[in-house]
Amino acid sequence: MFFLKAHIQPNQVPTRRSHKKRLLKILTSRLFIVGVLILVQLFLLLFLLVKVGTMRYWISIVFNVVSILMVLYILTREDNPSFKISWIIVIMAVPLIGGVFYLIFGRKMHGRRMARQIESYTDALLHKDHGSLPQCSGNCQTLERLRENHYTLARQADYIYNVSGFELYQNTEAEYFPSGEQFFARLLEELRGAQKFILLEYFIVQHGKMWDSILKILENKRAHGVEVRILYDDVGCVATLPALYADYLRQKGFQVGVFNPFRPRLNAATNYRDHRKICVIDGNVGFTGGINLADEYINQKEKYGHWKDTAVLLRGEAVQSLTEMFLELWQFTCHESLSLSDFLPTRSHSCAGFVQPYGDSPLDNFNLAENVYMQILNHAKNYVYITTPYLILDNEMINALCLAAQSGIDVRIITPHVPDKWYVHMVTRSHYSQLLRAGIRIFEYTPGFIHAKMFVSDDSTAIVGTTNVDFRSFYLHFECGVAFYLSPMVSKVKEDFLRTQNICEEITLEKERAVKAPIRILRSLLRAFAPLM
Known part of the structure; x- marks a missing residue:
């Protein structure tokens, strides 16, 4: 079994046996096991540093000198001042130990490697079949039309394009969902209409009414030849999905990617998470917003009172940007080279105003x-x-x-x-x-x-x-x-x-x-x- 469902009656009093089962479930969960293994590594590292630091007086002096040099190094970096101050406090409070932790978690060495890999896949994606892709001139013309209407907004759109490459669009309808319940109803409706492909990228996925309903539709669509790709964040789902859940989905015929797998080792790259929520259907319909695929987001399960969330639907040319974001991380995660031309929108819709989807990465120097x-x-x-x-x-x-x-x-x-x-x-x-x-x-x-x-x-x-x-x-x-x-x-x-x-x-x-x-x-x-x- 890949997951268990517990059915508890509203007035049922939890028994000692149920408490033991719950405790056993926690102690055998992947989150607990991986967390314990990381804590063991931290403890061993701390023990080693403390042991070395107390061996000789001169070693303690060296530690303090190294800590001062580390602080000077941090001050010269182009990081956010608040970020630097927090690390300086840690380093000065626990000399050397704080410095070692900064070297492991504070710098972006792993991030730079990840960035180069993602960039290479993205360049290949955008330049493959280049002749069939829209050219920049369309974006420039749309920016000019916005500039004629509102110069300040055009500056904002220009900034997003120049930094991230995500274009400004007009021929796109949009719909706003002020609640998870409204978003969910429309998502199911649009998924049922899929003809070619479905792309899902979410930070959290959890079994319940929401995901089970979506999964049922995906299985039906897959049986009728629709290509389904599912990408989820491993840390986001570490407490909500079993460790082998990706294999379970693959057995159903889906293509599945698990972003940045959560492994029991000290690694700063674990910090970089895929927090996006994207669904693209046939390249013509796209959803994004704050809503993950779990029951609290549609108030089927109460965790912290009433859950208020929002999302939007795009229909038309601007969906291409959401598709690009998905394919960017999909290629990095699954090491699969794809062509954007296979996923482009085939419909445009006249509408008022301008639309600009954009993605942000922690691996560049642009916030x-x-x-x-x-x-x-x-x-x-x-x-x-x-x-x-x-x-x-x-x-x-x-x-x-x-x-x-x-x-x-x-x-x-x-x-x-x-x-x-x-x-x-x-x-x-x-x-x-x-x-x-x-x-x-x-x-x-x-x-x-x-x-x-x-x-x-x-x-x-x-x-x-x-x-x-x-x-x-x-x-x-x-x-x-x-x-x-x-x-x-x-x-x-x-x-x-x-x-x-x-x-x-x-x-x-x-x-x-x-x-x-x-x-x-x-x-x-x-x-x-x-x-x-």
């Missing part, structure tokens, strides 16, 4: 997703509304938020009231006082957990995607989003924000001042190490 958010803040004239499950800010984002609010822009942020990770939520709340003093309004979603990642500004631009406002999304995850310019989608995102705000609790400076001193101290302590979480 694309964060910079897109900051450009919206810097160019706003009236308002910027934001939803995010996590608010773990670097200095640049804090400055952009506060500068916008202090310049008279109506900046509002919705975060969860019921957290999924208590320590991350404490870091989120640690920023409240500074933001409130700058004039930003903060709301917590009292029904439960808000997982939506959205920006909307000035009735002219909106972004719906997978990128949280935190260090992991900005620096360690593969992410994606869709920017809408002068599109009807902008008003839909704004309306959903305002509806959601009406059922939130507004956080005030008075409420923040009433927080007890021990909680404030703990928040500050956790915030100091936020870039390393």
Whole structure:
């Protein structure tokens, strides 16, 4: 059996036997076993370093000198200042040990190797059958049309294209889903209509009503000759899928990739995760947003109160960008060389406004997703509304938020009231006082957990995607989003924000001042190490 389902009656009292089964399941899970093996390696490394450091007095002096040199080295690097400060604290607190940990986890050596491999596959993908692919002139013409309507938005679109290569489109319809339930219903409908291929790329997949319903359709489509590729992140699914689940899916006739497998070894590359949520059907229909393939996202299972999430559907030419993102990581993961011309859209749809899907990689020197958010803040004239499950800010984002609010822009942020990770939520709340003093309004979603990642500004631009406002999304995850310019989608995102705000609790400076001193101290302590979480 690849998975077990436990059926517990609502009023059934858990027995000692059921507790033992649950404990046994935890102790034999891959997450627990791999975690223990990594902790053993950490313990042995610490033991060795401490043992060596206490052998001779002069060795201790050497350790301190090496730590100082390591700090000087970190200061010269082009990393984010918050990231550097966190590592400097660790190194100075535990000389040499902190330095060794920085060499293992802090640098991007493994990331550079991964980046070269992905780039080689991507170059081959985009240049293969080059004559059959759309040329840049189409993107330039679309940018020019946007520039004629709104110069500032054209600068944003130009930046995304110049940094990432993802083009701006017009001939694309879009649909907005303000809840996981609405997204799920439309996803099933579109999957049933697949004729050629289905591409699925998700951070989390878990058996339940949502995935089982999707899997049933995929099996039916595969039986009728539809090609199905499934790519999921191993760390995202380590607690939700069995270790051999990819083989189980392959036996059903699907092509399956497991991104960056979670192995029991100290390796900084483990930090790089595929946090994207993408579904492409026949090249003509694409979905993305915050919603993974698990029951809490459609409120079939309650984990942290009511789960609020959002997604978008694209139909037409812009789906090509979502396809490119999928194929980029698929080729790297599965070592399969593909031709983009086999996956291109075959339909276009006239629509109002402009659409620009884009992907962000942690392996380059461009913080694309964060910079897109900051450009919206810097160019706003009236308002910027934001939803995010996590608010773990670097200095640049804090400055952009506060500068916008202090310049008279109506900046509002919705975060969860019921957290999924208590320590991350404490870091989120640690920023409240500074933001409130700058004039930003903060709301917590009292029904439960808000997982939506959205920006909307000035009735002219909106972004719906997978990128949280935190260090992991900005620096360690593969992410994606869709920017809408002068599109009807902008008003839909704004309306959903305002509806959601009406059922939130507004956080005030008075409420923040009433927080007890021990909680404030703990928040500050956790915030100091936020870039390393």
